[in-house]
Amino acid sequence: MTNPLKIAVPQETAAAAAQAGRPLLQVRQVSIDYRLSDRAVRAVHQVSLDVHEGDRFILLGASGCGKSSLLKAIGGFIPTSEGSIELAGRQVQKAGPDRAMVFQEFDQLPPWLTVQQNVAFPLRATGVKRREAAERAFTYIEKVGLARFADAYPHQLSGGMKQRVAIARALALQPRVLLMDEPFAALDALTRQRMQQELLELWAEFRFTLVFVTHAIDEALLLGSRIAVLSPHPGRLRAEIDASRFDAQDIASPDFRAATQRIHCLLFEQAHA
Numbered sequence: 001m002t003n004p005l006k007i008a009v010p011q012e013t014a015a016a017a018a019q020a021g022r023p024l025l026q027v028r029q030v031s032i033d034y035r036l037s038d039r040a041v042r043a044v045h046q047v048s049l050d051v052h053e054g055d056r057f058i059l060l061g062a063s064g065c066g067k068s069s070l071l072k073a074i075g076g077f078i079p080t081s082e083g084s085i086e087l088a089g090r091q092v093q094k095a096g097p098d099r100a101m102v103f104q105e106f107d108q109l110p111p112w113l114t115v116q117q118n119v120a121f122p123l124r125a126t127g128v129k130r131r132e133a134a135e136r137a138f139t140y141i142e143k144v145g146l147a148r149f150a151d152a153y154p155h156q157l158s159g160g161m162k163q164r165v166a167i168a169r170a171l172a173l174q175p176r177v178l179l180m181d182e183p184f185a186a187l188d189a190l191t192r193q194r195m196q197q198e199l200l201e202l203w204a205e206f207r208f209t210l211v212f213v214t215h216a217i218d219e220a221l222l223l224g225s226r227i228a229v230l231s232p233h234p235g236r237l238r239a240e241i242d243a244s245r246f247d248a249q250d251i252a253s254p255d256f257r258a259a260t261q262r263i264h265c266l267l268f269e270q271a272h273a
């Protein structure tokens with residue numbers, strides 16, 4: 001069955017990029033500094049990454065290593081100090097609907113809007129007609145299993161349900177890249193596991209390109225097809241790991257444990273470097 005709501009890919013750009021064999025997202029020698037009143041803090045130092053169409057790309061590192069800063073720069077929310085970020089061959093300079101973001105916080109949904117309105121609102125803001133926005137919003141609300149809650153307000157939902165709404169809202173925009181900043185970190189362990197599984201199911205259906213920030217090694221191995229391990233403060237690219245062979249059934253396997261150990265060593269060694 002064809003899916004009319006498959007993530008939209010501008011054909012000419014995608015074809016051109018694919019023809020040139022270029023990654024969808026190119027991060028080149030990017031550094032990010034924050035200016036404080038008396039000094040500058042370097043959060044990210046000369047990181048280069050290639051993210052290809054359909055990748056589930058993980059930015060993994062200890063707290064404070066600059067993962068969120070890098071994600072925000074990809075989103076166009078903060079500037080880089082040096083280097084460049086290109087999406088489909090175009091320089092990222094500001095935020096845009098081609099990069100939808102899901103955050104960790106449960107309060108990312110305007111509380112005065114229903115679930116349906118929360119998902120439809122950004123679509124309307126990007127010029128989608130009212131009826132199409134309503135239909136598309138409801139389709140994605142169904143996809144995340146919240147059809148019965150379309151008229152509920154955020155305060156009537158659990159943390160996991162709010163994150164599902166945030167995911168539906170982001171996917172409904174049909175972005176070129178879905179950016180997720182530790183979206184499950186504030187959930188209890190069981191809900192987190194369920195959400196990870198659901199995210200993989202959504203990916204299997206829509207094959208979106210995902211850039212996902214986490215500090216949890218098991219989450220990175222489960223969700224990622226590729227993992228960029230970042231060293232601590234300022235974040236530098238320490239290693240890139242292929243994680244495409246793992247899924248939920250592998251968690252107890254020797255291969256999964258070995259990969260966990262290897263990443264642990266990378267993080268541990270660098271912490272003492």
Ligand SMILES: Nc1ncnc2c1ncn2[C@@H]1O[C@H](COP(=O)(O)OP(=O)(O)OP(=O)(O)O)[C@@H](O)[C@H]1O
Nearest residue numbers: 034041043061062063064065066067068069070215
């Ligand atoms: N707005 C800001 N102003 C000044 N410094 C900042 C700002 N945001 C982040 N930083 C600093 O930049 C560094 C990287 O922060 P960032 O939040 O990107 O790291 P992170 O790896 O995502 O951390 P966490 O996992 O704890 O969220 C930290 O030292 C942090 O204190």
